[in-house]
Structures are given as structure tokens and as C-alpha cells.
Amino acid sequence: MPTNSIQAITANRLSDGMVVYLTAQGQWSERIRDCQSADDPGMAEALIAQARQHAESGQIVGPYLFKIARQDGHPVPLGRREIIRTTGPSVGTDLNRSKPRE
Amino acid sequence: MYRYDEFDHAFVTERVAQFRAQVARRVSGELSEDEFKPLRLMNGLYLQLHAYMLRVAIPYGTLSALQLRKLAHIARSYDRGYGHFTTRQNIQYNWPKLGEVPDILAELGEVEMHAIQTSGNCIRNTTADPLAGVAADEIDDPRVYAEIIRQWSTLHPEFSFLPRKFKIAVTGAPNDRAVTRGHDIGLRMHRDDTGTPGFEVMVGGGQGRTPIMAKTIRSFLPVDHLLSYLEAILRVYNQLGRRDNIYKARIKILVQGVGVEAFAEMVEAEWRHIRDGALDLPAAERDRIAAYFAPPPYEDLSADCPALDGAIDADARFAAWVESNVHPHKRAGYAIATISLKPHGGIPGDASAAQMDAVADLSEEYGFGEIRISYKQNLILPDIPKADLHALWLALDSWGLATANAGRISDIIACPGLDYCNLANARSIPIAQRISERFADLARERAVGDLSLNISGCINACAHHHVANIGILGVDKKGTEFYQITLGGVADENAAVGAIIGPAFDEMQIADAVETIVDVYLQQRETDEPFIDTYQRIGPGPFKEKLYAPDQAR
Structure with a gap:
């Protein structure tokens, strides 16, 4: 199976808007390494259905599926937008504003 | 500067209380995101890639030192220690927490600021020439009219759900420093044959995916008719602007579609119904608003300033800064200084809380405690005695704010x-x-x-x-x-x-x-x-x- 068919779920946390990922335990983590990956469309459907319930109950906002790959056993996002969402702004050096995120 | 009256204070305070209750209902689950989103947007709160973003209005780009210190305080206490100044003369905070936004809005209200109408399909913050009131080439202060437009357009019941967002820019000078033709409505002041000031009214400008420069639909509008004429334009747009296609909803598409002459005729026809009515601006009311923007207590200074000439001769870096960042003032012996927020290799438009505090202090030490925001994402100190420019520059330099590049290629x-x-x-x-x-x-x-x-x-x-x-x-x-x-x-x-x-x-x-x-x-x-x-x-x-x-x- 090509690696870019693996997906995971991301959203923004309601309380502070932070980027979060749906974990295998049905929790939301700020670390992409905690995400539950879906290797097939059926699992992806199940995960997004679960995430939408969490959106309805108000934990998170705007959940969606995005593509990931695995590097050294860890999930990494594909595409510039998701890379930036995962790592934070690429430009936070001059005012030292960006909190590092794993 | 304009000061809130009791009505303004009560209105802003009430809005903060409403939003606090709306946030509480969202957090408790009583409101869904679909229900909450239009409410937060009406208060300038977006959800961006990494976090919420709060866009705070800086009406016509004018701030007092007190207000700038408050913006610094908010950056430090509720955000990550900085703010981003925008092309619409606003400031954006990139990391506010939802639960704290009502507190931020309450703090803004203390200094007569808010985030209302910085989003949504309404009349947004009216922008103006950042050199208003001080530019050597000015006919009349555009802030007076921008403030009148602000009061008319805030929560205007007829224009709160327009087909799309609506932006107005005003300049009181022949040299356009407010990109008036790039706005839904641009107002540029002229004098008629008798020397009376009035506005050239330009409509249908905008950038985006269909960049169009606004067309003049009236070459001269007496200032007392300003609001009735704006109302006529907005009425035509509100009735005929497309609501079925977001990409075709701006007034520029309507003006382009019907043709500028036909559009102008529709506006004039609508205007005939409402002109000479309640919206006409009595001279006394215009003067009342204008009094808020009366010139500060300038000293009588000589246009010649040997101290400045000497400093320019002695320091090439200072000379370069004066060349690019200092502009002529209408008063002899004074100058206008642009504080570049574009350090080479830096983030355009960003200022740290410490820098904002420093600029607020400098505005009081060397000016009259007033700061302007330009659409070019820079700060401007409008009233600096020429003899103080070198001391100001030294202080700015110590804060990393003395980049000599206003109007240059790195002023990006x-x-x-x-x-x-x-x-x-x-x-x-x-x-x-x-x-x-x-x-x-x-x-x-x-x-x-x-x-x-x-x-x-x-x-x-x-x-x-x-x-x-x-x-x-x-x-x-x-x-x-x-x-x-x-x-x-x-x-x-x-x-x-x-x-x-x-x-x-x-x-x-x-x-x-x-x-x-x-x-x-x-x-x-x-x-x-x-x-x-x-x-x-x-x-x-x-x-x-x-x-x-x-x-x-x-």
C-alpha cells in the first residue's frame, strides 16, 4: 500500500484553537506522534465519525482527515499546510514567539 | 483624538457582556460552532491554522499612547508578546484563548477600542491617510469624515448583512496614501471653484482574484451630503449585489456588470430620495467632530534646524533614515517620522510588546502622544520637532526600530x-x-x-x-x-x-x-x-x- 494513503484526524481545540490530533484512545493530543492512523477508507470513516461527535460535544472544532506518512515508525504530515500546522509557524525566530511543539 | 461619549461607552461595554455570555454558552455546549461562528466573527475573532486570531480595529489608523500601551499589555498578558499590524490599519493577535477573549475586549473597551466589524459582510474599519492632519499637502483632515462614517456605519441595521464585506478609505490630500481606488468606496478630497472642499467618490475598487481600480461616479460631492450619498451607494449594492456566488459578491463585480454610468445613475436616483434629509451633516455636527481632531499645541518653530543639519552631516546612518523615513509636516519646524516595522530579515508588520511600549513612550516624549498605523504596516509619529529627530532615532535604534527603508524595496x-x-x-x-x-x-x-x-x-x-x-x-x-x-x-x-x-x-x-x-x-x-x-x-x-x-x- 502506498504510504500516502494513510490518514489521520486533526482539528483545533475549542478552548484555545491549538492544533490537535485524535489518538487511539479517543483523546486529543497536541503531538502528532500520538495520532491514530487509518490505513484504509473504512477506518478513516470510523475515525472521522468519532471526531465529528467530539466536535458536536464541543471539545474540538472543524475535524478533518489528512494524509500522513510513516518515518522511522512515526507519523509525519504530508503537504506544506499540514507540516506548518504540526510544527508551528516557520518564521518565529525574530521575536522568539513560537513555542516548540513535538 | 475622538473620545467616546456615554453612548459609545455603553454600547461597547454591552457588546463585551454579550460576547462573554456567548462564549460561555459555546463552552458549555449550548451553542454549536455553526451557531457561534457568526457571533465570534462579528467580534473580530477568527479561527486560523494554529489558534484563534483576534483582529482589533484601529479606526482610521490613529492611536493614543494610552491605547498603544494597552495593545502592548494585551500582547504580553494574553498573547505571545507581539502583535501584527495589517494593511487595514488594524492589529491582529495570533494566539488568544477563547475563554480570555471577553477579558481582552473588556480591556480594549477601557481605552475606547473594540473588534466590532473587523470581520463579516458589513462595513469594515474605515481607513484613512496615515498622515491625516499633519501632511503638508492636505486640504482637510480625513479623520473627521472617517469618524463620521464610523459612527454612521457601526451596527447600521440596513447594512449589517451585505452581500460581502465592504471597505471605505478616505484621503484629504491630492497625494493618495490610502489606496482609495483599491476600495469598495474611495473618497478623495478636492476643492471646487469656490475653494469649498468636497469628495470625489470612487466606487467598485478591490483586489482579490478580480483586481479592479475604483471608478469615479461623482467628481465632487459637498461634504454635508457625505452620508446620504454613501447610503445611496450601499442601498444600490445591498439590493443588486450578488449573494449566490461569493466570488461575484463584491460591489466591483456589480459596477463592472451594469457599467459605471448606469451604476452612477442608480445611485443618483436613490440619492434623490434621501438627500437633504436626516443624514445630511449639519455644519455644527461636523464642527463638533472636527474639534476632536484639532491640532495639538504646536510651538512656533523655525523651519530651519541647524541641529538637524549637523546631525545629518555627522552620521550617515541617521542621514539615510531622514532621507527615507522623515516626511514634510504642515507646521514649520516639525516633521513626520515613519517607524519601520520591516527590519531586514524580520516579519513585516510585527511589533513586540516592548517595542509598542517604547513607541508609546517616545510619542509622549517627543510628540503629543499620538501614533498612526499606515496601510504599509508601519508606525508613524506625526508631530516630531525637527530638533528632536536625532534623539528619537537613537532611541528607536536601541529598540530595533530605526530601519531606514520606508518606501524602499525592503519595506515589504x-x-x-x-x-x-x-x-x-x-x-x-x-x-x-x-x-x-x-x-x-x-x-x-x-x-x-x-x-x-x-x-x-x-x-x-x-x-x-x-x-x-x-x-x-x-x-x-x-x-x-x-x-x-x-x-x-x-x-x-x-x-x-x-x-x-x-x-x-x-x-x-x-x-x-x-x-x-x-x-x-x-x-x-x-x-x-x-x-x-x-x-x-x-x-x-x-x-x-x-x-x-x-x-x-x-
């Missing part, structure tokens, strides 16, 4: 781009940083002279790339960022939309491409000819030839 307007923005297709800030670093050498940047370069991270064109001499638009091609160049845009009274020069460049090529364009200009220019004049004289050909020459690695 950049939107937040894909580093922050949910709508962006590509990053803007790192490209701005890379390009500005190429021109960090003072002598080189001075040799290039005045040249505008703007970078937008998507077709919405928040960074005004269409009207930059060199415009850069970030696009996404199959997951990779590319940058398309337009040349020949102009943002002043001769406003024009630039033309695409050719295929886009990738992230690694774009700074080289800009250098190539500058090299062609330097080779081709005649004595003292600015970039735009050279471009208009020689056309795109020589630039295109060099940019896409076979030996250029692309």
Missing part, C-alpha cells in the same frame, strides 16, 4: 500567509525575509530608491500585491509553493494593477528573480528615474527577457 507589505492563515496557499513571510535580507546593505537599497514590493500568500491579495511595483503572489502547485510575479502596479493617486510577467518561480528562485528585476532596472534607468517610471517607459520586455533567459536557472 506581506500578509501572514501560510504560516498563520487558513486561507493561504503559500508562505509570504519567509519570502519577505529572504528578499529584504538581499537589500540589507544601506548603500544598495538607497541606490535602488523608491520601489514597492508586496507579497500575498493567496489570491485574496491582503498584501496588495496587485498594486505593488513588484507584486508577488504565492500559489500552490500540487503541494509545492510557487510565486507569481506581477510588475507595474501602483498604489498612489495613479493607481494601477500590475501585469503578470510570466511563469511562477519556486521558493528557492524567487529572491533571485527579484534581484534580476532590480538589475534590469538599474541597467535601464535614466538619471533619478524611479522603478515604476522605468517600467512604464521600457515595458515588461527587458525584464521578461532577462528573467526567462536560457542561462537563468529556473
Whole structure:
């Protein structure tokens, strides 16, 4: 199976808007390494259905599926937008504003 | 400066209380995101890539020292220690927490500020010439009219759900420093044959995916008819503007569709019903508002300033700063100073809380405690005695705020781009940083002279790339960022939309491409000819030839 068919779920946390990922335990983590990956469309459907319930109950906002790959056993996002969402702004050096995120 | 009256205070306080209750209902689950989203947007709160973003209105770009200190305090206490000044003379905070936003709005209310109508399909913050009230070429202070428009447009019941957002810009001077033709309505002051001031009314400008410069529908409107005429324009738009297609909903599409003459006739017909009525501005009311913008207590100073001349002779860096960042003031012995928020390699428009506090202090020490925000994302101190310019510059330098590049190639307007923005297709800030670093050498940047370069991270064109001499638009091609160049845009009274020069460049090529364009200009220019004049004289050909020459690695 090509690696870019693996997906995971991301959203923004309601309380502070932070980027979060749906974990295998049905929790939301700020670390992409905690995400539950879906290797097939059926699992992806199940995960997004679960995430939408969490959106309805108000934990998170705007959940969606995005593509990931695995590097050294860890999930990494594909595409510039998701890379930036995962790592934070690429430009936070001059005012030292960006909190590092794993 | 305008001061809130009891009505203004009560209104803003009430809005904060309403929003606090709305946030509480959202957090408790009583409101869904679909229900809450329009409510938060009405209060300037967006949800961006990494976090919420709060956009705070700075009416016509004028701030007191007290207000700027409050903005610094908010950056420090509720955000990550900085704020981002925008092309609409607003400030954005990139990391507020939802639960704390009502507290931020309450703090803003304490200094007569808010975030109302900084989003949504309503009349947004009215922008104005940042040199209002002090520019040597000014006919009348545009802030008076911008404030009158603010009062009329705030929560205007008929215009709270327009087909699309609506932006108005006002200038009181013949030299346009507010990009009036780039707005839904642009107002430019003129005098008639009797010397009476009035407005040229321009309608249907905008950038975005369909850049159009506003067309004049009335060459002279007496100022007392300002609101009734604006109301007539908004009525025609509200009735006929498209609501079925977001890309065709702006007034520019309507004006283009029906034709400018037909549109003007519809406005005039509507105006005939409402002119000479309740919206006409009595002279006494105009004067009451104008009194808030009365000139500060200037001293009688000599136009000659040997101390300034001596400092210019003694310090080449200061001399360069005066050359680019200091502008003529209408009062003898005073000057207007631009504080560049564009350090070479820095983030355009960002200021730290400490820098904001420092500028607030300096505005009181050397001026009258007033600060302006320009659409070019810089700060301006409007009333500095010439004799104090060197001391001001030394203080600014210690805060990293003395970059001598106002109006130069590194004075780049950049939107937040894909580093922050949910709508962006590509990053803007790192490209701005890379390009500005190429021109960090003072002598080189001075040799290039005045040249505008703007970078937008998507077709919405928040960074005004269409009207930059060199415009850069970030696009996404199959997951990779590319940058398309337009040349020949102009943002002043001769406003024009630039033309695409050719295929886009990738992230690694774009700074080289800009250098190539500058090299062609330097080779081709005649004595003292600015970039735009050279471009208009020689056309795109020589630039295109060099940019896409076979030996250029692309």
C-alpha cells in the first residue's frame, strides 16, 4: 500500500484553537506522534465519525482527515499546510514567539 | 483624538457582556460552532491554522499612547508578546484563548477600542491617510469624515448583512496614501471653484482574484451630503449585489456588470430620495467632530534646524533614515517620522510588546502622544520637532526600530500567509525575509530608491500585491509553493494593477528573480528615474527577457 494513503484526524481545540490530533484512545493530543492512523477508507470513516461527535460535544472544532506518512515508525504530515500546522509557524525566530511543539 | 461619549461607552461595554455570555454558552455546549461562528466573527475573532486570531480595529489608523500601551499589555498578558499590524490599519493577535477573549475586549473597551466589524459582510474599519492632519499637502483632515462614517456605519441595521464585506478609505490630500481606488468606496478630497472642499467618490475598487481600480461616479460631492450619498451607494449594492456566488459578491463585480454610468445613475436616483434629509451633516455636527481632531499645541518653530543639519552631516546612518523615513509636516519646524516595522530579515508588520511600549513612550516624549498605523504596516509619529529627530532615532535604534527603508524595496507589505492563515496557499513571510535580507546593505537599497514590493500568500491579495511595483503572489502547485510575479502596479493617486510577467518561480528562485528585476532596472534607468517610471517607459520586455533567459536557472 502506498504510504500516502494513510490518514489521520486533526482539528483545533475549542478552548484555545491549538492544533490537535485524535489518538487511539479517543483523546486529543497536541503531538502528532500520538495520532491514530487509518490505513484504509473504512477506518478513516470510523475515525472521522468519532471526531465529528467530539466536535458536536464541543471539545474540538472543524475535524478533518489528512494524509500522513510513516518515518522511522512515526507519523509525519504530508503537504506544506499540514507540516506548518504540526510544527508551528516557520518564521518565529525574530521575536522568539513560537513555542516548540513535538 | 475622538473620545467616546456615554453612548459609545455603553454600547461597547454591552457588546463585551454579550460576547462573554456567548462564549460561555459555546463552552458549555449550548451553542454549536455553526451557531457561534457568526457571533465570534462579528467580534473580530477568527479561527486560523494554529489558534484563534483576534483582529482589533484601529479606526482610521490613529492611536493614543494610552491605547498603544494597552495593545502592548494585551500582547504580553494574553498573547505571545507581539502583535501584527495589517494593511487595514488594524492589529491582529495570533494566539488568544477563547475563554480570555471577553477579558481582552473588556480591556480594549477601557481605552475606547473594540473588534466590532473587523470581520463579516458589513462595513469594515474605515481607513484613512496615515498622515491625516499633519501632511503638508492636505486640504482637510480625513479623520473627521472617517469618524463620521464610523459612527454612521457601526451596527447600521440596513447594512449589517451585505452581500460581502465592504471597505471605505478616505484621503484629504491630492497625494493618495490610502489606496482609495483599491476600495469598495474611495473618497478623495478636492476643492471646487469656490475653494469649498468636497469628495470625489470612487466606487467598485478591490483586489482579490478580480483586481479592479475604483471608478469615479461623482467628481465632487459637498461634504454635508457625505452620508446620504454613501447610503445611496450601499442601498444600490445591498439590493443588486450578488449573494449566490461569493466570488461575484463584491460591489466591483456589480459596477463592472451594469457599467459605471448606469451604476452612477442608480445611485443618483436613490440619492434623490434621501438627500437633504436626516443624514445630511449639519455644519455644527461636523464642527463638533472636527474639534476632536484639532491640532495639538504646536510651538512656533523655525523651519530651519541647524541641529538637524549637523546631525545629518555627522552620521550617515541617521542621514539615510531622514532621507527615507522623515516626511514634510504642515507646521514649520516639525516633521513626520515613519517607524519601520520591516527590519531586514524580520516579519513585516510585527511589533513586540516592548517595542509598542517604547513607541508609546517616545510619542509622549517627543510628540503629543499620538501614533498612526499606515496601510504599509508601519508606525508613524506625526508631530516630531525637527530638533528632536536625532534623539528619537537613537532611541528607536536601541529598540530595533530605526530601519531606514520606508518606501524602499525592503519595506515589504506581506500578509501572514501560510504560516498563520487558513486561507493561504503559500508562505509570504519567509519570502519577505529572504528578499529584504538581499537589500540589507544601506548603500544598495538607497541606490535602488523608491520601489514597492508586496507579497500575498493567496489570491485574496491582503498584501496588495496587485498594486505593488513588484507584486508577488504565492500559489500552490500540487503541494509545492510557487510565486507569481506581477510588475507595474501602483498604489498612489495613479493607481494601477500590475501585469503578470510570466511563469511562477519556486521558493528557492524567487529572491533571485527579484534581484534580476532590480538589475534590469538599474541597467535601464535614466538619471533619478524611479522603478515604476522605468517600467512604464521600457515595458515588461527587458525584464521578461532577462528573467526567462536560457542561462537563468529556473
